[in-house]
Structures are given as structure tokens and as C-alpha cells.
Amino acid sequence: MNAWTMVRPHVVRWSECDLYGHVNHATYLTLFEDLRVDHWRALSGADAAPDRPSPVVASLEVRYLRAARFGDSVTLHLRTASFRRSSYVHEYALMRDGEPFCTARAVLVVVRQDTGAKAVLTPELRERLIAEGAEEG
Amino acid sequence: MNAWTMVRPHVVRWSECDLYGHVNHATYLTLFEDLRVDHWRALSGADAAPDRPSPVVASLEVRYLRAARFGDSVTLHLRTASFRRSSYVHEYALMRDGEPFCTARAVLVVVRQDTGAKAVLTPELRERLIAEGAEEG
Amino acid sequence: MNAWTMVRPHVVRWSECDLYGHVNHATYLTLFEDLRVDHWRALSGADAAPDRPSPVVASLEVRYLRAARFGDSVTLHLRTASFRRSSYVHEYALMRDGEPFCTARAVLVVVRQDTGAKAVLTPELRERLIAEGAEEG
Amino acid sequence: MNAWTMVRPHVVRWSECDLYGHVNHATYLTLFEDLRVDHWRALSGADAAPDRPSPVVASLEVRYLRAARFGDSVTLHLRTASFRRSSYVHEYALMRDGEPFCTARAVLVVVRQDTGAKAVLTPELRERLIAEGAEEG
Numbered sequence: 001m002n003a004w005t006m007v008r009p010h011v012v013r014w015s016e017c018d019l020y021g022h023v024n025h026a027t028y029l030t031l032f033e034d035l036r037v038d039h040w041r042a043l044s045g046a047d048a049a050p051d052r053p054s055p056v057v058a059s060l061e062v063r064y065l066r067a068a069r070f071g072d073s074v075t076l077h078l079r080t081a082s083f084r085r086s087s088y089v090h091e092y093a094l095m096r097d098g099e100p101f102c103t104a105r106a107v108l109v110v111v112r113q114d115t116g117a118k119a120v121l122t123p124e125l126r127e128r129l130i131a132e133g134a135e136e137g
Numbered sequence: 138m139n140a141w142t143m144v145r146p147h148v149v150r151w152s153e154c155d156l157y158g159h160v161n162h163a164t165y166l167t168l169f170e171d172l173r174v175d176h177w178r179a180l181s182g183a184d185a186a187p188d189r190p191s192p193v194v195a196s197l198e199v200r201y202l203r204a205a206r207f208g209d210s211v212t213l214h215l216r217t218a219s220f221r222r223s224s225y226v227h228e229y230a231l232m233r234d235g236e237p238f239c240t241a242r243a244v245l246v247v248v249r250q251d252t253g254a255k256a257v258l259t260p261e262l263r264e265r266l267i268a269e270g271a272e273e274g
Numbered sequence: 275m276n277a278w279t280m281v282r283p284h285v286v287r288w289s290e291c292d293l294y295g296h297v298n299h300a301t302y303l304t305l306f307e308d309l310r311v312d313h314w315r316a317l318s319g320a321d322a323a324p325d326r327p328s329p330v331v332a333s334l335e336v337r338y339l340r341a342a343r344f345g346d347s348v349t350l351h352l353r354t355a356s357f358r359r360s361s362y363v364h365e366y367a368l369m370r371d372g373e374p375f376c377t378a379r380a381v382l383v384v385v386r387q388d389t390g391a392k393a394v395l396t397p398e399l400r401e402r403l404i405a406e407g408a409e410e411g
Numbered sequence: 412m413n414a415w416t417m418v419r420p421h422v423v424r425w426s427e428c429d430l431y432g433h434v435n436h437a438t439y440l441t442l443f444e445d446l447r448v449d450h451w452r453a454l455s456g457a458d459a460a461p462d463r464p465s466p467v468v469a470s471l472e473v474r475y476l477r478a479a480r481f482g483d484s485v486t487l488h489l490r491t492a493s494f495r496r497s498s499y500v501h502e503y504a505l506m507r508d509g510e511p512f513c514t515a516r517a518v519l520v521v522v523r524q525d526t527g528a529k530a531v532l533t534p535e536l537r538e539r540l541i542a543e544g545a546e547e548g
Contacts, residue, residue, distance in 0.1 A: 014448045015300070015441045017293045019344060020250045024289065025194045026170070029163040030426045037425045047482060057162045060199040067193075070293060071458060113157050151311045152304045152437070154430045156481060161426065167289045174288045184345060207430060208321060294524050299468045300444070303437040330478075331436045336471040387431050 004093075005132045006035050006078040012070050022067040028102045029062070032092040035078040036108070039090075043128055053119030055108035058087070062104040072096055080134035086110050086118040088129060141230075142269045143172050143215040149207055159204040165239045166199070169229040172215040173245070176227075180265055190256030192245035195224070199241040209233055217271035223247050223255040225266060278367075279406045280309050280352040286344050296341040302376045303336070306366040309352040310382070313364075317402055327393030329382035332361070336378040346370055354408035360384050360392040362403060415504075416543045417446050417489040423481050433478040439513045440473070443503040446489040447519070450501075454539055464530030466519035469498070473515040483507055491545035497521050497529040499540060 016027045040055055041047060068074055077093040092104040110119045121129070130136070153164045177192055178184060205211055214230040229241040247256045258266070267273070290301045314329055315321060342348055351367040366378040384393045395403070404410070427438045451466055452458060479485055488504040503515040521530045532540070541547070 013441075013445055014292065015298065015444060018288065019291045019293065019295050021293050022193075024167075025197070026163040026166040026289070029166065030161075030424075033163070033426060034424055041482075056159075056204075057201050059201065060162070060197070062197040062199075064194050064196065071452075150304075150308055151429065152307060152435065155425065156428045156430065156432050158430050163426070167287075170289060171287055178345075208315075296467075298441075299471070300437040300440040303440065304435075307437070330433075331475050333475065334436070334471070334473040336473075338468050338470065341467075 003133065004077040004079050006039060006076075008035065008076045010074050010076050010094075012068055012072045012074065014070060017070045020067075021069050023069070023072075023102075025062075025064060028064075028094055029060070029104070031076055031094065032078070032090075032104055032106075035076055035092065036090060036106070039078055039080075043125060049113075051112065051114050053110045053112050055088070055110050058107045058109045060104060060106050062102065064102050066096075066099065066101040068094060068096060068101045074101065080129050080132050081105070082135045082137060083121060083126065083129050084137065086120050088121070088134065140270065141214040141216050143176060143213075145172065145213045147211050147213050147231075149205055149209045149211065151207060154207045157204075158206050160206070160209075160239075162199075162201060165201075165231055166197070166241070168213055168231065169215070169227075169241055169243070172213055172229065173227060173243070176215055176217075180262060186250075188249065188251050190247045190249050192225070192247050195244045195246045197241060197243050199239065201239050203233075203236065203238040205231060205233060205238045211238065217266050217269050218242070219272045219274060220258060220263065220266050221274065223257050225258070225271065277407065278351040278353050280313060280350075282309065282350045284348050284350050284368075286342055286346045286348065288344060291344045294341075295343050297343070297346075297376075299336075299338060302338075302368055303334070303378065305350055305368065306352070306364075306378055306380070309350055309366065310364060310380070313352055313354075317399060323387075325386065325388050327384045327386050329362070329384050332381045332383045334378060334380050336376065338376050340370075340373065340375040342368060342370060342375045348375065354403050354406050355379070356409045356411060357395060357400065357403050358411065360394050362395070362408065414544065415488040415490050417450060417487075419446065419487045421485050421487050421505075423479055423483045423485065425481060428481045431478075432480050434480070434483075434513075436473075436475060439475075439505055440471070440515070442487055442505065443489070443501075443515055443517075446487055446503065447501060447517070450489055450491075454536060460524075462523065462525050464521045464523050466499070466521050469518045469520045471515060471517050473513065475513050477507075477510065477512040479505060479507060479512045485512065491540050491543050492516070493546045493548060494532060494537065494540050495548065497531050499532070499545065 016023050018024045074096045081089040087109045090106045093100050094102040153160050155161045211233045218226040218228050224246045227243045230237050231239040290297050292298045348370045355363040361383045364380045367374050368376040427434050429435045485507045492500040492502050498520045501517045504511050505513045
């Protein structure tokens with residue numbers, strides 16, 4: 001398994017917790033979305049725009065291992081596991097004290113938002129993904 | 138495949154859409170959460186409370202098939218696929234005009250929120266899940 | 275004071291409550307937003323679109339009188355208090371058992387989203403607002 | 412006017428923006444909530460807990476001056492304008508390049524969450540608020 005490409009600290013916000021004091025299950029995905037969006041901006045060197053290709057989530061697998069709580073100091077992690085012609089696979093984790101609390105895997109398809117058409121990953125993007133440790137296929 | 142146990146209409150809210158005009162990927166899960174919470178209240182005949190067992194999401198698989206948009210009239214669906222000693226599996230779908238836009242499958246573990254201890258599904262709960270069409274195992 | 279133009283039932287969702295079991299203070303405003311958006315669609319006979327005028331919130335006053343809780347059956351209320359050349363004032367309330375839990379007042383300016391330019395309320399829109407009980411000025 | 416007690420950088424998240432590409436009006440309040448919660452933790456030297464006093468929002472005034480957008484680098488500001496026996500007044504701002512985009516003023520009442528009873532600000536808390544520049548009355 002390749003190393004994490006992004007690691008970012010986060011302190012659990014009041015608004016992220018539910019009635020039981022736990023981080024809500026959907027909130028983890030919004031935290032991972034922050035990483036995904038920033039990863040794409042860095043990768044493509046461009047802001048998201050309707051007429052430029054950008055990734056959309058095609059599928060998602062999430063494991064909730066422990067419950068993070070209000071005020072917890074956690075870290076958010078992202079790496080690209082693999083890529084294909086016009087898609088790639090991200091892995092995410094939220095950890096506290098080195099232990100995973102939530103992990104996820106997303107298949108992302110690169111599309112133009114205005115037409116909905118799939119876009120092929122350019123050689124430059126493929127190179128950068130390989131440099132991150134992602135495998136083709 | 139058994140029939141849907143719950144079907145509920147929903148009109149996509151402004152706050153559920155992102156910059157591209159699509160329902161945000163995490164928002165689908167919050168809509169499914171509404172069904173899950175109401176299903177448990179009906180099943181257990183009780184409100185959620187820290188000292189009573191209630192389901193927590195252990196894992197989740199989601200497929201995003203089409204993008205729902207602001208103002209879309211959709212339906213939300215839930216059924217229990219199966220159950221075990223202290224867990225059960227939900228299937229969810231968001232559909233428009235009979236077509237699935239997003240489907241999900243969640244493994245739910247029944248725990249007491251105050252202790253975190255797993256709780257066994259009572260014979261009454263198992264009977265009700267069987268009556269819904271859920272299979273044991 | 276004129277009567278409410280819109281009254282809509284709502285059951286407080288799990289995702290709307292915070293760690294103390296109360297509806298989060300920002301959530302009330304999202305519930306009022308639902309009314310505002312639907313009011314404008316009915317008033318203007320058109321969906322929101324960047325090249326058509328639509329209201330943006332210029333200012334807001336909110337009073338939190340009682341705390342609504344998970345599962346509470348409440349009603350959401352909207353009326354237009356007054357209007358001017360290119361703005362109007364909404365009043366909102368969330369009530370339970372006839373008692374106000376949260377009330378708000380918003381000044382809304384009608385603008386074209388693509389240019390940011392203020393748009394004048396057409397005679398048809400002014401007539402409809404007067405028919406609702408709104409006062410000019 | 413006293414100086415800001417807290418200033419914190421923030422980059423506008425994808426999930427904070429609506430269909431028009433603007434930060435949603437309720438999202439500003441959640442960003443200000445983060446400051447309020449951290450301010451109280453620092454002030455009281457304690458985490459929020461049901462049996463300890465903590466502030467609840469009694470009323471709110473918000474002005475939306477300009478629209479912040481996805482990816483904008485902004486700063487969040489908080490100061491305590493004044494306090495009384497068991498309440499205090501916060502002022503907040505979201506700024507970009509030194510210009511205010513959204514400002515707000517909140518009246519906060521200190522209550523015990525378990526009983527709902529108002530709690531008197533202790534001499535220590537009053538001293539700290541005065542040290543911040545807050546005025547009594």
C-alpha cells in the first residue's frame with residue numbers, strides 16, 4: 001500500500017456532531033470531499049468549472065470503525081490507489097492517535113459538468129497519479 | 138428481492154444542491170438516514186435514547202447512478218435485506234420516474250449508546266423484520 | 275399583521291439536532307429558506323436561474339424563543355410584510371402547538387445572479403405581493 | 412469599538428456553496444458558531460457539558476454585504492461587545508482582503524443545558540470579558 005498523499009489535521013466541530021455526541025456518518029464524507037476537491041485542484045492545476053473536466057463520485061464504500069466526538073483532534077488522509085482511462089480510485093481515512101476511525105474508498109469518474117461526457121485523463125495527469133503511487137488498472 | 142418497506146416522496150431542496158446544481162453526494166445519505174431513523178422508531182416502538190439500543194452505521198456502500206437536481210420530485214425507498222444476532226442490513230434507493238438515481242446498502246449494528254455494548258435483536262424485532270421480508274443470516 | 279401566506283408541517287430530523295438534542299440555530303434558517311424558495315417560484319412562476327432575477331438575503335433578524343427537539347411536529351410559516359422597488363421583507367416562524375419557537379425577518383433584494391444587478395419588481399409581482407397582504411414601502 | 416478577540420483564516424469549502432456558487436446564508440452562521448464555541452471553551456476553561464453552563468443563541472442579526480465564493484481565502488472574526496448578569500453580546504465578521512462580506516451580532520444567554528436555568532456569569536468570567544474589551548450593560 002502506498003503512503004498517504006495528503007494528511008491534514010482537523011478538530012471536530014460542534015456542527016459535525018449529532019445528538020449522541022458522535023460525528024454524523026455523512027459528515028465524514030464531507031470531510032473527505034474537502035481533500036478530494038483540493039487534490040484535484042492541485043493535480044489539474046485549475047479550479048473546478050463547468051466546462052473543465054472534474055471528478056464526480058460514482059461509488060463509495062465506507063467503514064465506520066470508531067466514533068469520533070466533538071473537539072477530537074483527528075487527521076484526514078487521502079491517497080490515489082489506482083486509475084483507468086477516465087476514472088480513479090481514492091482511499092480516505094479519518095484517524096485519531098494513529099487509529100483509523102473511518103475509512104472510505106471512492107471510484108471517481110472524470111466528466112465535463114456541462115455535457116456530462118467522460119473525459120480521458122491526460123498523460124500529465126496520469127504521470128502525476130503514478131508519481132503519487134497510484135497503479136494503472 | 139423483497140418489496141420496499143418504506144417509500145416516501147421528496148422534493149430536492151435548494152440546500153441539498155451544490156455548485157453544479159446536483160444533489161451533493163453526502164446529502165443522499167442524510168435522506169436515507171431519515172428513513173432509517175423512522176424505520177427504527179416504528180420497529181422498536183420507541184424514540185431513540187442513550188439507554189435504549191439503537192442502530193449505528195457500521196459500513197456503507199453507495200452507487201451514484203444519475204445526478205438529481207434542485208426541484209426534482211423523487212422517491213426515497215428502504216427495505217431490510219437481512220439480519221443477524223445484533224445487526225441488520227438496509228437497502229436504500231432514491232428514484233425519479235421509476236429510475237434509480239442513487240442506491241445504498243448499510244450494515245447497522247444495534248448498540249446501547251451509553252455503554253457502546255452490542256444489543257441482541259429481541260424475538261419481537263426479529264419477527265417484525267421477517268414480516269418485512271428480511272432474511273436471517 | 276396579515277395572515278401567514280404559507281404554512282407547512284415539518285417533523286424535526288435527526289440531522290437537524292445538535293449534541294444537546296436541540297435544533298441547531300442555523301438549521302431554522304435553512305427551513306425558512308425552503309419556504310422562501312418555494313414562495314419565489316410560485317410568485318414569479320419560474321424556477322431559479324442565473325439569468326432571471328431571484329431574491330438574495332441582504333439581512334436577517336432571528337429570535338430563538340424555545341428549543342425544538344428531535345421528532346417534534348412543528349409548522350413553518352411565511353408571510354411578506356412589505357416590499358419596495360427591488361426588495362421585499364419576509365417574516366418566518368417555526369411553531370409547535372401554536373407557540374412560536376423561532377421567528378425571523380429577512381430583507382430580500384431581487385438581483386440577476388449573472389450580473390449581480392438589482393432587478394425591479396414587476397407590476398405583476400407587486401400585485402401578487404399586495405394580494406398576499408404585503409404593504410408597499 | 413474594541414479590537415477583534417479572535418481572528419481565524421478559512422478557505423471556503425465546496426460544501427459551503429450553493430447552486431449560484433455563493434456561500435449559503437446559513438453557512439456563515441455555522442462558521443461563526445465555531446468561533447463562539449471555541450471562545451467559550453477558552454473563556455470558561457471547560458468543555459461543553461449538559462450540567463455546566465454554556466451559551467445559547469437568544470437572537471441574531473446578520474448583514475450579508477458581499478457574496479463569498481468557493482475557494483475564497485477569508486478571515487473569521489469574533490469579539491464580545493458587552494455583557495450583563497447572565498448574557499453577553501458577540502459580534503462576528505467574515506472578511507476578504509480586509510472587506511467585510513458578512514457581519515453578525517448575537518445575544519447569548521448562559522444556561523445549564525440539563526435544567527434550562529439561566530446561569531450567572533461568575534466574577535472570573537466577567538473579568539475575562541472586560542479584559543477582552545467588553546463593556547458591562
